[in-house]
Amino acid sequence: MIEDFDGWYAELRPSMGRALVAWCGDPSVAADALDEAFVRAIERWDRVRAMDTPAGWLWRTATNLARRRMRRQGLEGRALRRQSSGRAEDEAGPTGDDVDLRRALLTLTERQRTAVVLHYIADRPVREIALLMGIAEGTVGATLHQARSLLAAQLTPTEVTATSPDGATP
Numbered sequence: 710m711i712e713d714f715d716g717w718y719a720e721l722r723p724s725m726g727r728a729l730v731a732w733c734g735d736p737s738v739a740a741d742a743l744d745e746a747f748v749r750a751i752e753r754w755d756r757v758r759a760m761d762t763p764a765g766w767l768w769r770t771a772t773n774l775a776r777r778r779m780r781r782q783g784l785e786g787r788a789l790r791r792q793s794s795g796r797a798e799d800e801a802g803p804t805g806d807d808v809d810l811r812r813a814l815l816t817l818t819e820r821q822r823t824a825v826v827l828h829y830i831a832d833r834p835v836r837e838i839a840l841l842m843g844i845a846e847g848t849v850g851a852t853l854h855q856a857r858s859l860l861a862a863q864l865t866p867t868e869v870t871a872t873s874p875d876g877a878t879p
Contacts, residue, residue, distance in 0.1 A: 711758045714751055721764055722747070725771065728831035732822055733775045734815050738782070742775035764833065765841035772823070813863040821856035824849055 711717050722743070729739035746767050750757045757763050814822050823842060827833045828849075835853075839846040 711763055714754055724831045728826040729771055731814050731826045731830050734811050738775050738778050742771045745774050746771035762837050762840050768841060809864060813860050817856050821852055824852045825856045828853060
């Protein structure tokens with residue numbers, strides 16, 4: 710059982726933050742959802758710290774909050790577009806070194822994306838991921854394998870064959 714909330718927070722915040730950004734694709738939504746999840750955790754600390762996987766509870770709470778916020782933003786965005794006079798909206802995409810990875814992660818199913826970000830970004834063990842997702846450990850492994858294959862296909866640069874002006878390959 711975890712006793713110290715501050716230590717738990719300090720250990721978990723960085724990896725869960727990166728994982729949630731990768732999962733939802735929006736750094737501000739991820740930060741807000743994770744902060745709210747930690748607030749809820751400290752409010753229920755006696756119960757949360759006694760759980761088998763407190764990090765799993767935190768993840769589930771944060772993803773539920775992020776999902777709600779993204780849904781609300783989508784509804785608000787559609788309402789604003791209906792009210793606008795047909796002006797083109799300037800929508801900024803993600804920035805930074807991991808743009809391709811973020812876009813690729815968002816093409817995965819929610820189950821695949823959850824398994825990938827929990828395992829590779831939040832550094833959670835397969836056993837804990839299985840408990841959190843409510844699936845068998847073998848299913849987590851299979852899901853990770855499928856997701857890696859899909860990500861590799863999207864992130865591997867396509868091979869371009871150079872041709873000379875006469876059409877022959879060098």
